[in-house]
Amino acid sequence: MKQYLNLCQHILETGTKKGDRTGTGTYSVFGYQMRFDLAKGFPLLTTKRTAFRLIVSELLWFLKGDTNIRTLIQDRNGIWDEWAFERYVESDAYTGPDMTDFGHRVVEDEQFAKTYKAELAAFKEKILADEDFARKYGDLGPVYGKQWRAWDTDHGVIDQLAQVIESIKTNPDSRRHIVTAWNPAEVDEMALPPCHLLFQFYVADGKLSCQLYQRSADVFLGVPFNIASYALLIHLIAHECGLEVGEFVHTLGDAHIYQNHLTQVQEQLSREPRDLPKLNVNYAGRSIFDLNVEDITIEGYDPHPKITAPIAV
Structure with missing residues:
Protein backbone atom coordinates (compact mmCIF):
# COMPACT_ATOMS: atom_id res chain seq x y z
CA MET A 1 0.00 0.00 0.00
CA LYS A 2 2.88 2.34 -0.78
CA GLN A 3 0.53 4.10 -3.22
CA TYR A 4 -1.67 5.29 -0.38
CA LEU A 5 1.24 6.40 1.81
CA ASN A 6 2.68 8.30 -1.15
CA LEU A 7 -0.62 10.15 -1.45
CA CYS A 8 -0.50 11.12 2.23
CA GLN A 9 3.07 12.37 1.88
CA HIS A 10 2.21 14.27 -1.31
CA ILE A 11 -0.60 16.15 0.44
CA LEU A 12 1.56 17.01 3.45
CA GLU A 13 4.30 18.34 1.18
CA THR A 14 2.28 20.14 -1.50
CA GLY A 15 -1.29 20.53 -0.20
CA THR A 16 -3.03 23.89 -0.07
CA LYS A 17 -4.60 24.94 3.23
CA LYS A 18 -8.33 25.32 2.62
CA GLY A 19 -11.60 25.81 4.43
CA ASP A 20 -14.37 23.27 3.94
CA ARG A 21 -18.07 22.57 4.47
CA THR A 22 -17.52 21.10 7.94
CA GLY A 23 -15.53 24.09 9.23
CA THR A 24 -12.61 21.84 10.21
CA GLY A 25 -10.13 22.91 7.55
CA THR A 26 -8.00 20.73 5.29
CA TYR A 27 -4.76 20.41 3.38
CA SER A 28 -5.83 19.58 -0.14
CA VAL A 29 -4.57 18.65 -3.61
CA PHE A 30 -6.64 18.37 -6.76
CA GLY A 31 -6.34 15.48 -9.18
CA TYR A 32 -4.47 12.37 -8.04
CA GLN A 33 -4.46 8.76 -9.21
CA MET A 34 -3.48 5.44 -7.64
CA ARG A 35 -3.40 1.98 -9.26
CA PHE A 36 -3.70 -1.36 -7.47
CA ASP A 37 -3.01 -4.72 -9.10
CA LEU A 38 -5.54 -6.97 -7.37
CA ALA A 39 -3.62 -10.11 -8.33
CA LYS A 40 -0.91 -9.05 -5.86
CA GLY A 41 -3.16 -9.19 -2.80
CA PHE A 42 -6.23 -7.54 -1.39
CA PRO A 43 -5.53 -3.81 -0.82
CA LEU A 44 -6.59 -3.50 2.81
CA ILE A 73 -27.16 -0.97 12.79
CA GLN A 74 -28.40 -4.56 12.74
CA ASP A 75 -25.02 -5.48 11.24
CA ARG A 76 -23.23 -3.49 14.01
CA ASN A 77 -22.04 -0.93 11.46
CA GLY A 78 -22.02 2.70 12.54
CA ILE A 79 -20.46 4.25 9.43
CA TRP A 80 -23.55 6.29 8.55
CA ASP A 81 -24.93 6.94 12.06
CA GLU A 82 -23.87 10.58 12.27
CA TRP A 83 -25.50 11.52 8.97
CA ALA A 84 -28.90 10.13 9.95
CA PHE A 85 -28.59 11.52 13.48
CA GLU A 86 -27.80 14.98 12.11
CA ARG A 87 -31.00 14.91 10.05
CA TYR A 88 -32.98 13.81 13.10
CA VAL A 89 -31.67 16.47 15.51
CA GLU A 90 -32.41 19.15 12.92
CA SER A 91 -36.02 17.98 12.63
CA ASP A 92 -39.02 19.19 14.64
CA ALA A 93 -39.33 15.71 16.18
CA TYR A 94 -36.14 16.09 18.22
CA THR A 95 -36.67 17.56 21.70
CA GLY A 96 -33.46 16.56 23.50
CA PRO A 97 -30.33 18.55 24.43
CA ASP A 98 -28.90 20.97 21.89
CA MET A 99 -26.81 18.98 19.38
CA THR A 100 -25.81 21.92 17.17
CA ASP A 101 -22.36 21.39 15.60
CA PHE A 102 -21.96 18.09 17.44
CA GLY A 103 -19.12 17.00 15.13
CA HIS A 104 -16.81 19.63 16.63
CA ARG A 105 -18.22 19.82 20.14
CA VAL A 106 -17.83 16.11 20.79
CA VAL A 107 -14.06 16.51 20.38
CA GLU A 108 -13.70 19.74 22.33
CA ASP A 109 -16.12 19.21 25.26
CA GLU A 110 -15.85 16.03 27.33
CA GLN A 111 -19.19 16.56 29.09
CA PHE A 112 -20.97 17.21 25.81
CA ALA A 113 -19.37 14.08 24.36
CA LYS A 114 -21.09 11.99 27.05
CA THR A 115 -24.44 13.63 26.33
CA TYR A 116 -23.97 13.14 22.59
CA LYS A 117 -23.12 9.45 22.95
CA ALA A 118 -26.22 8.91 25.09
CA GLU A 119 -28.47 10.70 22.59
CA LEU A 120 -26.97 8.82 19.64
CA ALA A 121 -27.38 5.49 21.43
CA ALA A 122 -31.03 6.29 22.21
CA PHE A 123 -31.58 7.26 18.57
CA LYS A 124 -30.15 3.97 17.34
CA GLU A 125 -32.19 1.96 19.81
CA LYS A 126 -35.35 3.64 18.57
CA ILE A 127 -34.35 2.96 14.95
CA LEU A 128 -34.15 -0.74 15.80
CA ALA A 129 -37.30 -0.87 17.90
CA ASP A 130 -39.70 1.33 15.91
CA GLU A 131 -40.15 0.62 12.20
CA ASP A 132 -42.09 3.83 11.56
CA PHE A 133 -39.42 5.91 13.28
CA ALA A 134 -36.72 4.07 11.30
CA ARG A 135 -38.56 4.65 8.05
CA LYS A 136 -38.74 8.39 8.73
CA TYR A 137 -35.43 9.13 10.44
CA GLY A 138 -33.20 6.20 9.52
CA ASP A 139 -33.39 6.79 5.79
CA LEU A 140 -30.57 8.83 4.27
CA GLY A 141 -32.43 9.80 1.12
CA PRO A 142 -31.57 8.57 -2.38
CA VAL A 143 -27.90 7.80 -1.66
CA TYR A 144 -25.64 5.23 -3.33
CA GLY A 145 -27.81 2.11 -3.20
CA LYS A 146 -30.82 3.92 -4.61
CA GLN A 147 -28.84 5.31 -7.55
CA TRP A 148 -26.99 2.07 -8.28
CA ARG A 149 -30.10 -0.11 -8.23
CA ALA A 150 -33.16 2.11 -8.77
CA TRP A 151 -32.43 5.33 -10.70
CA ASP A 152 -35.80 6.98 -11.36
CA THR A 153 -36.67 8.21 -14.86
CA ASP A 154 -39.85 9.27 -16.63
CA HIS A 155 -39.77 5.91 -18.40
CA GLY A 156 -39.30 3.72 -15.33
CA VAL A 157 -36.60 2.63 -12.91
CA ILE A 158 -33.07 1.76 -14.08
CA ASP A 159 -31.02 -0.87 -12.27
CA GLN A 160 -27.58 0.40 -13.33
CA LEU A 161 -25.65 -2.39 -11.65
CA ALA A 162 -27.69 -5.20 -13.18
CA GLN A 163 -27.40 -3.52 -16.58
CA VAL A 164 -23.64 -3.13 -16.36
CA ILE A 165 -23.19 -6.79 -15.34
CA GLU A 166 -25.24 -7.87 -18.34
CA SER A 167 -23.23 -5.50 -20.55
CA ILE A 168 -19.91 -6.93 -19.32
CA LYS A 169 -21.13 -10.45 -20.05
CA THR A 170 -22.55 -9.78 -23.51
CA ASN A 171 -20.39 -6.94 -24.82
CA PRO A 172 -17.12 -6.95 -22.84
CA ASP A 173 -15.33 -4.51 -25.16
CA SER A 174 -17.94 -1.80 -24.64
CA ARG A 175 -16.75 1.55 -23.32
CA ARG A 176 -20.08 2.10 -21.57
CA HIS A 177 -19.71 -0.14 -18.51
CA ILE A 178 -20.53 2.79 -16.25
CA VAL A 179 -22.45 3.27 -12.98
CA THR A 180 -23.02 6.74 -11.57
CA ALA A 181 -24.37 7.83 -8.21
CA TRP A 182 -24.41 11.54 -9.07
CA ASN A 183 -28.04 12.32 -9.84
CA PRO A 184 -28.44 16.12 -10.05
CA ALA A 185 -32.21 15.83 -9.64
CA GLU A 186 -31.84 14.14 -6.25
CA VAL A 187 -28.54 15.39 -4.81
CA ASP A 188 -30.28 17.87 -2.52
CA GLU A 189 -32.40 15.07 -1.02
CA MET A 190 -29.35 13.04 0.07
CA ALA A 191 -27.92 13.16 3.58
CA LEU A 192 -24.52 13.38 1.90
CA PRO A 193 -24.00 13.87 -1.85
CA PRO A 194 -21.97 10.95 -3.23
CA CYS A 195 -18.21 11.28 -2.81
CA HIS A 196 -17.34 8.20 -4.89
CA LEU A 197 -19.67 9.15 -7.65
CA LEU A 198 -18.86 7.27 -10.87
CA PHE A 199 -17.10 4.03 -11.79
CA GLN A 200 -16.31 2.35 -15.10
CA PHE A 201 -15.41 -1.28 -15.77
CA TYR A 202 -12.91 -2.46 -18.40
CA VAL A 203 -12.34 -5.98 -19.69
CA ALA A 204 -9.04 -7.17 -21.21
CA ASP A 205 -7.32 -10.56 -21.36
CA GLY A 206 -10.09 -12.16 -19.32
CA LYS A 207 -9.62 -9.71 -16.45
CA LEU A 208 -11.99 -7.10 -15.03
CA SER A 209 -10.61 -3.71 -14.03
CA CYS A 210 -12.43 -0.69 -12.66
CA GLN A 211 -11.71 3.03 -12.46
CA LEU A 212 -13.44 5.11 -9.80
CA TYR A 213 -13.81 8.87 -9.88
CA GLN A 214 -14.11 10.29 -6.37
CA ARG A 215 -14.91 13.99 -6.18
CA SER A 216 -14.06 14.36 -2.48
CA ALA A 217 -11.63 12.14 -0.59
CA ASP A 218 -11.07 12.17 3.17
CA VAL A 219 -7.64 10.61 2.89
CA PHE A 220 -7.12 9.44 6.46
CA LEU A 221 -10.55 8.06 7.34
CA GLY A 222 -12.41 7.53 4.09
CA VAL A 223 -9.94 6.56 1.36
CA PRO A 224 -8.72 3.29 2.97
CA PHE A 225 -12.38 2.20 3.09
CA ASN A 226 -12.96 3.30 -0.50
CA ILE A 227 -9.95 1.38 -1.80
CA ALA A 228 -10.99 -1.84 -0.08
CA SER A 229 -14.68 -1.43 -0.94
CA TYR A 230 -14.08 -1.03 -4.67
CA ALA A 231 -11.47 -3.77 -4.71
CA LEU A 232 -14.11 -6.03 -3.18
CA LEU A 233 -16.69 -4.84 -5.71
CA ILE A 234 -14.35 -5.75 -8.57
CA HIS A 235 -13.85 -9.24 -7.12
CA LEU A 236 -17.62 -9.73 -6.81
CA ILE A 237 -18.51 -8.40 -10.27
CA ALA A 238 -15.64 -10.37 -11.85
CA HIS A 239 -16.97 -13.57 -10.30
CA GLU A 240 -20.50 -12.76 -11.46
CA CYS A 241 -19.20 -12.32 -15.00
CA GLY A 242 -16.80 -15.28 -15.06
CA LEU A 243 -13.65 -13.13 -15.16
CA GLU A 244 -10.42 -12.77 -13.20
CA VAL A 245 -9.58 -9.55 -11.38
CA GLY A 246 -7.39 -6.89 -12.95
CA GLU A 247 -6.64 -3.41 -11.61
CA PHE A 248 -8.42 -0.91 -9.42
CA VAL A 249 -7.68 2.61 -10.65
CA HIS A 250 -8.58 5.24 -8.07
CA THR A 251 -8.88 8.80 -9.40
CA LEU A 252 -9.38 11.54 -6.83
CA GLY A 253 -10.70 15.07 -7.31
CA ASP A 254 -10.24 17.01 -4.05
CA ALA A 255 -7.96 14.76 -1.98
CA HIS A 256 -7.59 16.18 1.49
CA ILE A 257 -6.30 15.58 4.99
CA TYR A 258 -8.33 17.29 7.70
CA GLN A 259 -6.29 19.56 9.94
CA ASN A 260 -7.29 17.52 12.99
CA HIS A 261 -5.92 14.35 11.35
CA LEU A 262 -2.34 15.52 10.83
CA THR A 263 -0.87 13.78 13.88
CA GLN A 264 -2.57 10.52 12.92
CA VAL A 265 -1.27 10.70 9.36
CA GLN A 266 2.28 11.33 10.57
CA GLU A 267 2.05 8.31 12.88
CA GLN A 268 0.85 6.16 10.00
CA LEU A 269 3.68 7.34 7.74
CA SER A 270 6.19 6.23 10.37
CA ARG A 271 5.00 2.62 10.04
CA GLU A 272 6.26 0.07 7.55
CA PRO A 273 3.59 -1.59 5.35
CA ARG A 274 3.07 -5.32 5.84
CA ASP A 275 2.02 -8.11 3.47
CA LEU A 276 -1.45 -7.77 1.99
CA PRO A 277 -4.14 -10.24 3.04
CA LYS A 278 -6.05 -12.67 0.83
CA LEU A 279 -9.78 -12.34 0.09
CA ASN A 280 -12.11 -15.31 0.52
CA VAL A 281 -15.72 -15.31 -0.68
CA ASN A 282 -18.14 -18.19 -0.10
CA TYR A 283 -20.42 -17.86 -3.13
CA ALA A 284 -22.01 -21.32 -2.72
CA GLY A 285 -23.63 -20.99 -6.13
CA ARG A 286 -25.35 -17.72 -5.25
CA SER A 287 -25.49 -14.35 -6.94
CA ILE A 288 -23.45 -11.56 -5.37
CA PHE A 289 -26.77 -9.89 -4.48
CA ASP A 290 -27.58 -12.79 -2.13
CA LEU A 291 -24.35 -12.79 -0.13
CA ASN A 292 -24.19 -12.10 3.60
CA VAL A 293 -21.46 -10.43 5.64
CA GLU A 294 -20.31 -13.82 6.97
CA ASP A 295 -19.65 -15.04 3.40
CA ILE A 296 -16.79 -12.59 2.86
CA THR A 297 -13.60 -12.84 4.89
CA ILE A 298 -9.88 -12.17 4.67
CA GLU A 299 -6.94 -14.25 5.82
CA GLY A 300 -3.39 -13.28 6.65
CA TYR A 301 -4.30 -9.75 7.79
CA ASP A 302 -1.63 -8.56 10.25
CA PRO A 303 -1.89 -4.75 10.44
CA HIS A 304 -0.37 -2.21 12.78
CA PRO A 305 -2.72 -1.06 15.59
CA LYS A 306 -5.78 1.08 14.93
CA ILE A 307 -5.39 4.89 14.87
CA THR A 308 -8.51 6.84 15.86
CA ALA A 309 -9.56 10.25 14.55
CA PRO A 310 -12.77 12.33 14.63
CA ILE A 311 -15.07 12.29 11.62
CA ALA A 312 -16.00 15.63 10.05
CA VAL A 313 -19.79 15.77 9.62
Whole structure:
Protein backbone atom coordinates (compact mmCIF):
# COMPACT_ATOMS: atom_id res chain seq x y z
CA MET A 1 0.00 0.00 0.00
CA LYS A 2 2.88 2.34 -0.78
CA GLN A 3 0.53 4.10 -3.22
CA TYR A 4 -1.67 5.29 -0.38
CA LEU A 5 1.24 6.40 1.81
CA ASN A 6 2.68 8.30 -1.15
CA LEU A 7 -0.62 10.15 -1.45
CA CYS A 8 -0.50 11.12 2.23
CA GLN A 9 3.07 12.37 1.88
CA HIS A 10 2.21 14.27 -1.31
CA ILE A 11 -0.60 16.15 0.44
CA LEU A 12 1.56 17.01 3.45
CA GLU A 13 4.30 18.34 1.18
CA THR A 14 2.28 20.14 -1.50
CA GLY A 15 -1.29 20.53 -0.20
CA THR A 16 -3.03 23.89 -0.07
CA LYS A 17 -4.60 24.94 3.23
CA LYS A 18 -8.33 25.32 2.62
CA GLY A 19 -11.60 25.81 4.43
CA ASP A 20 -14.37 23.27 3.94
CA ARG A 21 -18.07 22.57 4.47
CA THR A 22 -17.52 21.10 7.94
CA GLY A 23 -15.53 24.09 9.23
CA THR A 24 -12.61 21.84 10.21
CA GLY A 25 -10.13 22.91 7.55
CA THR A 26 -8.00 20.73 5.29
CA TYR A 27 -4.76 20.41 3.38
CA SER A 28 -5.83 19.58 -0.14
CA VAL A 29 -4.57 18.65 -3.61
CA PHE A 30 -6.64 18.37 -6.76
CA GLY A 31 -6.34 15.48 -9.18
CA TYR A 32 -4.47 12.37 -8.04
CA GLN A 33 -4.46 8.76 -9.21
CA MET A 34 -3.48 5.44 -7.64
CA ARG A 35 -3.40 1.98 -9.26
CA PHE A 36 -3.70 -1.36 -7.47
CA ASP A 37 -3.01 -4.72 -9.10
CA LEU A 38 -5.54 -6.97 -7.37
CA ALA A 39 -3.62 -10.11 -8.33
CA LYS A 40 -0.91 -9.05 -5.86
CA GLY A 41 -3.16 -9.19 -2.80
CA PHE A 42 -6.23 -7.54 -1.39
CA PRO A 43 -5.53 -3.81 -0.82
CA LEU A 44 -6.59 -3.50 2.81
CA LEU A 45 -4.43 -0.95 4.62
CA THR A 46 -1.81 -2.49 6.93
CA THR A 47 -0.27 0.65 8.47
CA LYS A 48 -3.35 0.82 10.70
CA ARG A 49 -6.08 -1.72 11.40
CA THR A 50 -9.01 -1.14 9.06
CA ALA A 51 -12.42 -2.60 9.90
CA PHE A 52 -12.98 -4.97 6.99
CA ARG A 53 -16.32 -6.22 8.32
CA LEU A 54 -17.72 -2.67 8.15
CA ILE A 55 -16.50 -2.34 4.56
CA VAL A 56 -18.25 -5.58 3.64
CA SER A 57 -21.57 -4.76 5.27
CA GLU A 58 -21.66 -1.28 3.73
CA LEU A 59 -20.94 -2.61 0.23
CA LEU A 60 -23.61 -5.32 0.53
CA TRP A 61 -25.98 -2.58 1.73
CA PHE A 62 -25.23 -0.64 -1.47
CA LEU A 63 -25.64 -3.76 -3.63
CA LYS A 64 -29.08 -4.44 -2.19
CA GLY A 65 -30.18 -0.87 -2.96
CA ASP A 66 -30.76 -0.08 0.70
CA THR A 67 -30.61 3.49 2.01
CA ASN A 68 -31.74 3.05 5.62
CA ILE A 69 -29.24 2.77 8.47
CA ARG A 70 -31.48 0.25 10.26
CA THR A 71 -29.86 -2.54 8.24
CA LEU A 72 -26.38 -1.27 9.08
CA ILE A 73 -27.16 -0.97 12.79
CA GLN A 74 -28.40 -4.56 12.74
CA ASP A 75 -25.02 -5.48 11.24
CA ARG A 76 -23.23 -3.49 14.01
CA ASN A 77 -22.04 -0.93 11.46
CA GLY A 78 -22.02 2.70 12.54
CA ILE A 79 -20.46 4.25 9.43
CA TRP A 80 -23.55 6.29 8.55
CA ASP A 81 -24.93 6.94 12.06
CA GLU A 82 -23.87 10.58 12.27
CA TRP A 83 -25.50 11.52 8.97
CA ALA A 84 -28.90 10.13 9.95
CA PHE A 85 -28.59 11.52 13.48
CA GLU A 86 -27.80 14.98 12.11
CA ARG A 87 -31.00 14.91 10.05
CA TYR A 88 -32.98 13.81 13.10
CA VAL A 89 -31.67 16.47 15.51
CA GLU A 90 -32.41 19.15 12.92
CA SER A 91 -36.02 17.98 12.63
CA ASP A 92 -39.02 19.19 14.64
CA ALA A 93 -39.33 15.71 16.18
CA TYR A 94 -36.14 16.09 18.22
CA THR A 95 -36.67 17.56 21.70
CA GLY A 96 -33.46 16.56 23.50
CA PRO A 97 -30.33 18.55 24.43
CA ASP A 98 -28.90 20.97 21.89
CA MET A 99 -26.81 18.98 19.38
CA THR A 100 -25.81 21.92 17.17
CA ASP A 101 -22.36 21.39 15.60
CA PHE A 102 -21.96 18.09 17.44
CA GLY A 103 -19.12 17.00 15.13
CA HIS A 104 -16.81 19.63 16.63
CA ARG A 105 -18.22 19.82 20.14
CA VAL A 106 -17.83 16.11 20.79
CA VAL A 107 -14.06 16.51 20.38
CA GLU A 108 -13.70 19.74 22.33
CA ASP A 109 -16.12 19.21 25.26
CA GLU A 110 -15.85 16.03 27.33
CA GLN A 111 -19.19 16.56 29.09
CA PHE A 112 -20.97 17.21 25.81
CA ALA A 113 -19.37 14.08 24.36
CA LYS A 114 -21.09 11.99 27.05
CA THR A 115 -24.44 13.63 26.33
CA TYR A 116 -23.97 13.14 22.59
CA LYS A 117 -23.12 9.45 22.95
CA ALA A 118 -26.22 8.91 25.09
CA GLU A 119 -28.47 10.70 22.59
CA LEU A 120 -26.97 8.82 19.64
CA ALA A 121 -27.38 5.49 21.43
CA ALA A 122 -31.03 6.29 22.21
CA PHE A 123 -31.58 7.26 18.57
CA LYS A 124 -30.15 3.97 17.34
CA GLU A 125 -32.19 1.96 19.81
CA LYS A 126 -35.35 3.64 18.57
CA ILE A 127 -34.35 2.96 14.95
CA LEU A 128 -34.15 -0.74 15.80
CA ALA A 129 -37.30 -0.87 17.90
CA ASP A 130 -39.70 1.33 15.91
CA GLU A 131 -40.15 0.62 12.20
CA ASP A 132 -42.09 3.83 11.56
CA PHE A 133 -39.42 5.91 13.28
CA ALA A 134 -36.72 4.07 11.30
CA ARG A 135 -38.56 4.65 8.05
CA LYS A 136 -38.74 8.39 8.73
CA TYR A 137 -35.43 9.13 10.44
CA GLY A 138 -33.20 6.20 9.52
CA ASP A 139 -33.39 6.79 5.79
CA LEU A 140 -30.57 8.83 4.27
CA GLY A 141 -32.43 9.80 1.12
CA PRO A 142 -31.57 8.57 -2.38
CA VAL A 143 -27.90 7.80 -1.66
CA TYR A 144 -25.64 5.23 -3.33
CA GLY A 145 -27.81 2.11 -3.20
CA LYS A 146 -30.82 3.92 -4.61
CA GLN A 147 -28.84 5.31 -7.55
CA TRP A 148 -26.99 2.07 -8.28
CA ARG A 149 -30.10 -0.11 -8.23
CA ALA A 150 -33.16 2.11 -8.77
CA TRP A 151 -32.43 5.33 -10.70
CA ASP A 152 -35.80 6.98 -11.36
CA THR A 153 -36.67 8.21 -14.86
CA ASP A 154 -39.85 9.27 -16.63
CA HIS A 155 -39.77 5.91 -18.40
CA GLY A 156 -39.30 3.72 -15.33
CA VAL A 157 -36.60 2.63 -12.91
CA ILE A 158 -33.07 1.76 -14.08
CA ASP A 159 -31.02 -0.87 -12.27
CA GLN A 160 -27.58 0.40 -13.33
CA LEU A 161 -25.65 -2.39 -11.65
CA ALA A 162 -27.69 -5.20 -13.18
CA GLN A 163 -27.40 -3.52 -16.58
CA VAL A 164 -23.64 -3.13 -16.36
CA ILE A 165 -23.19 -6.79 -15.34
CA GLU A 166 -25.24 -7.87 -18.34
CA SER A 167 -23.23 -5.50 -20.55
CA ILE A 168 -19.91 -6.93 -19.32
CA LYS A 169 -21.13 -10.45 -20.05
CA THR A 170 -22.55 -9.78 -23.51
CA ASN A 171 -20.39 -6.94 -24.82
CA PRO A 172 -17.12 -6.95 -22.84
CA ASP A 173 -15.33 -4.51 -25.16
CA SER A 174 -17.94 -1.80 -24.64
CA ARG A 175 -16.75 1.55 -23.32
CA ARG A 176 -20.08 2.10 -21.57
CA HIS A 177 -19.71 -0.14 -18.51
CA ILE A 178 -20.53 2.79 -16.25
CA VAL A 179 -22.45 3.27 -12.98
CA THR A 180 -23.02 6.74 -11.57
CA ALA A 181 -24.37 7.83 -8.21
CA TRP A 182 -24.41 11.54 -9.07
CA ASN A 183 -28.04 12.32 -9.84
CA PRO A 184 -28.44 16.12 -10.05
CA ALA A 185 -32.21 15.83 -9.64
CA GLU A 186 -31.84 14.14 -6.25
CA VAL A 187 -28.54 15.39 -4.81
CA ASP A 188 -30.28 17.87 -2.52
CA GLU A 189 -32.40 15.07 -1.02
CA MET A 190 -29.35 13.04 0.07
CA ALA A 191 -27.92 13.16 3.58
CA LEU A 192 -24.52 13.38 1.90
CA PRO A 193 -24.00 13.87 -1.85
CA PRO A 194 -21.97 10.95 -3.23
CA CYS A 195 -18.21 11.28 -2.81
CA HIS A 196 -17.34 8.20 -4.89
CA LEU A 197 -19.67 9.15 -7.65
CA LEU A 198 -18.86 7.27 -10.87
CA PHE A 199 -17.10 4.03 -11.79
CA GLN A 200 -16.31 2.35 -15.10
CA PHE A 201 -15.41 -1.28 -15.77
CA TYR A 202 -12.91 -2.46 -18.40
CA VAL A 203 -12.34 -5.98 -19.69
CA ALA A 204 -9.04 -7.17 -21.21
CA ASP A 205 -7.32 -10.56 -21.36
CA GLY A 206 -10.09 -12.16 -19.32
CA LYS A 207 -9.62 -9.71 -16.45
CA LEU A 208 -11.99 -7.10 -15.03
CA SER A 209 -10.61 -3.71 -14.03
CA CYS A 210 -12.43 -0.69 -12.66
CA GLN A 211 -11.71 3.03 -12.46
CA LEU A 212 -13.44 5.11 -9.80
CA TYR A 213 -13.81 8.87 -9.88
CA GLN A 214 -14.11 10.29 -6.37
CA ARG A 215 -14.91 13.99 -6.18
CA SER A 216 -14.06 14.36 -2.48
CA ALA A 217 -11.63 12.14 -0.59
CA ASP A 218 -11.07 12.17 3.17
CA VAL A 219 -7.64 10.61 2.89
CA PHE A 220 -7.12 9.44 6.46
CA LEU A 221 -10.55 8.06 7.34
CA GLY A 222 -12.41 7.53 4.09
CA VAL A 223 -9.94 6.56 1.36
CA PRO A 224 -8.72 3.29 2.97
CA PHE A 225 -12.38 2.20 3.09
CA ASN A 226 -12.96 3.30 -0.50
CA ILE A 227 -9.95 1.38 -1.80
CA ALA A 228 -10.99 -1.84 -0.08
CA SER A 229 -14.68 -1.43 -0.94
CA TYR A 230 -14.08 -1.03 -4.67
CA ALA A 231 -11.47 -3.77 -4.71
CA LEU A 232 -14.11 -6.03 -3.18
CA LEU A 233 -16.69 -4.84 -5.71
CA ILE A 234 -14.35 -5.75 -8.57
CA HIS A 235 -13.85 -9.24 -7.12
CA LEU A 236 -17.62 -9.73 -6.81
CA ILE A 237 -18.51 -8.40 -10.27
CA ALA A 238 -15.64 -10.37 -11.85
CA HIS A 239 -16.97 -13.57 -10.30
CA GLU A 240 -20.50 -12.76 -11.46
CA CYS A 241 -19.20 -12.32 -15.00
CA GLY A 242 -16.80 -15.28 -15.06
CA LEU A 243 -13.65 -13.13 -15.16
CA GLU A 244 -10.42 -12.77 -13.20
CA VAL A 245 -9.58 -9.55 -11.38
CA GLY A 246 -7.39 -6.89 -12.95
CA GLU A 247 -6.64 -3.41 -11.61
CA PHE A 248 -8.42 -0.91 -9.42
CA VAL A 249 -7.68 2.61 -10.65
CA HIS A 250 -8.58 5.24 -8.07
CA THR A 251 -8.88 8.80 -9.40
CA LEU A 252 -9.38 11.54 -6.83
CA GLY A 253 -10.70 15.07 -7.31
CA ASP A 254 -10.24 17.01 -4.05
CA ALA A 255 -7.96 14.76 -1.98
CA HIS A 256 -7.59 16.18 1.49
CA ILE A 257 -6.30 15.58 4.99
CA TYR A 258 -8.33 17.29 7.70
CA GLN A 259 -6.29 19.56 9.94
CA ASN A 260 -7.29 17.52 12.99
CA HIS A 261 -5.92 14.35 11.35
CA LEU A 262 -2.34 15.52 10.83
CA THR A 263 -0.87 13.78 13.88
CA GLN A 264 -2.57 10.52 12.92
CA VAL A 265 -1.27 10.70 9.36
CA GLN A 266 2.28 11.33 10.57
CA GLU A 267 2.05 8.31 12.88
CA GLN A 268 0.85 6.16 10.00
CA LEU A 269 3.68 7.34 7.74
CA SER A 270 6.19 6.23 10.37
CA ARG A 271 5.00 2.62 10.04
CA GLU A 272 6.26 0.07 7.55
CA PRO A 273 3.59 -1.59 5.35
CA ARG A 274 3.07 -5.32 5.84
CA ASP A 275 2.02 -8.11 3.47
CA LEU A 276 -1.45 -7.77 1.99
CA PRO A 277 -4.14 -10.24 3.04
CA LYS A 278 -6.05 -12.67 0.83
CA LEU A 279 -9.78 -12.34 0.09
CA ASN A 280 -12.11 -15.31 0.52
CA VAL A 281 -15.72 -15.31 -0.68
CA ASN A 282 -18.14 -18.19 -0.10
CA TYR A 283 -20.42 -17.86 -3.13
CA ALA A 284 -22.01 -21.32 -2.72
CA GLY A 285 -23.63 -20.99 -6.13
CA ARG A 286 -25.35 -17.72 -5.25
CA SER A 287 -25.49 -14.35 -6.94
CA ILE A 288 -23.45 -11.56 -5.37
CA PHE A 289 -26.77 -9.89 -4.48
CA ASP A 290 -27.58 -12.79 -2.13
CA LEU A 291 -24.35 -12.79 -0.13
CA ASN A 292 -24.19 -12.10 3.60
CA VAL A 293 -21.46 -10.43 5.64
CA GLU A 294 -20.31 -13.82 6.97
CA ASP A 295 -19.65 -15.04 3.40
CA ILE A 296 -16.79 -12.59 2.86
CA THR A 297 -13.60 -12.84 4.89
CA ILE A 298 -9.88 -12.17 4.67
CA GLU A 299 -6.94 -14.25 5.82
CA GLY A 300 -3.39 -13.28 6.65
CA TYR A 301 -4.30 -9.75 7.79
CA ASP A 302 -1.63 -8.56 10.25
CA PRO A 303 -1.89 -4.75 10.44
CA HIS A 304 -0.37 -2.21 12.78
CA PRO A 305 -2.72 -1.06 15.59
CA LYS A 306 -5.78 1.08 14.93
CA ILE A 307 -5.39 4.89 14.87
CA THR A 308 -8.51 6.84 15.86
CA ALA A 309 -9.56 10.25 14.55
CA PRO A 310 -12.77 12.33 14.63
CA ILE A 311 -15.07 12.29 11.62
CA ALA A 312 -16.00 15.63 10.05
CA VAL A 313 -19.79 15.77 9.62
